[in-house]
Amino acid sequence: MLLTATNVSKTFGRLKKANGQAHVKAVDEVTVSVAPGDFTAVVGESGSGKSTVARMLLGLIPPDEGTVTFDGVPLAQMSRAQTMKFRSSVQCVLQDPSAALNPRKSVHQILSEVIRLHGIARGREEVEKKVHExxxxxxxxxxxMYANRYPHQLSGGQRQRVLIARAVILRPSIIIADEAVSALDVSVKAGILNLLNRLRTELNIGYLFITHDLPVVNKVADEVYVMKSGKIVEHAPKKQLFLSPATLYTQELLASAPVPDPRLAREWIRSAL
Known part of the structure; x- marks a missing residue:
């Protein structure tokens, strides 16, 4: 169940005031892959092309060049049945749950729509059982209690858990998480990361985790791809990348990440008491 993008490129058009059409190459010959059980991170600054890679892997936009394959089959050549299998096997968790959840529908309605669409349960009792699970x-x-609530009645962390529930309800092989914890505070973020790791162990889910948060990468990832200006500039196991980064750009990213000082933290806590 390997999900792979091989030498994919994507160019977007942009209107210029004077000369008509200009083009921006958002992704330039990028190769990434993720399998069930993996925790693979893609890091880089804003505008480096991370989210565009995610959209191509999800089949939301086609690459201009290169191929995206799932279980050895190119997405562009899949039959309807293969596409439905892909849609249930590869899910996404987005950054902003407020925008991703329909505010007019309860949590039960949001989850039951997915269940009925993919035909994984029939009848009210079976659907309700799946929602509660x-x-x-x-x-x-x-x-x-949570099934009967609407998104505005939930905290940010609870809404993100609903998004994760909507993804795992189909028992996917891979989840693509695009800045899935960047909008959360530290304690809630830790809870979501622990949840993702637990689901990885219990359900053998693989993650392609897109983020600019290097401390998070250091906590959860196994493999790391570093993107800059649409290109992969470094790919290495997490431990190797953090201990001995091979490129100047990766060194700069690591240097820019805040490192907590335990001594200063203790002094700040004492001063607040």
């Missing part, structure tokens, strides 16, 4: 697996308990 999905909520419980992401630690939204009691499930009945």
């Amino acid at each position: 999905a909520l419980e697996i992401v630690d939204l308990k009691p499930a009945q």
Whole structure:
């Protein structure tokens, strides 16, 4: 169940005031892959092309060059049945749950839509059972209480857990998480990361984790791709990349990440008491 982008490129057009059409190459011959059980991170500054790679891997936009394959089959050549399997096997978790969840629908309605669309349960009781299972697996308990709420009645961390529940309800092989914890505070972020790691172990889910947060990468990732200006400039196991970065750009990224000082933290806590 390997999901791979091989030498993919994507160019977008942009209107200029004087000379008509200009082009921006957002992704330039990028190769990335992720398999079930992997925790692979793609890091880089804003505008480096990370999210465009994610959209191509999800089949939301086609590459101009190169191919995206799932289980050895190019997305562009999949039959309808293969496409449906791909849609259930590769899910996404986005940065902003407020925008990703329909505010007019309850959590139960949001999750049951996915269940019915993919035909994984039939009848009210079976659907409700699946909804409650999905909520419980992401630690939204009691499930009945959360199922009847609307997105505005949930905290940011709870909304993100609903997004994760919507993804795992289909038992996917791979989840593409695009800045999935960047909008959360530190304690909530830690809880979501622990949840993702637990689901990885229990359900053998692989993650392609897109982020600019290097401390998060250091906590959870196995493999790391570093992107700059649409290109992969470095790919290495996490430990190797953090201990001995091969490129100046990676060194600069690591140097820019804040490193907490335990001594200063203790002094600040004492001063606040």
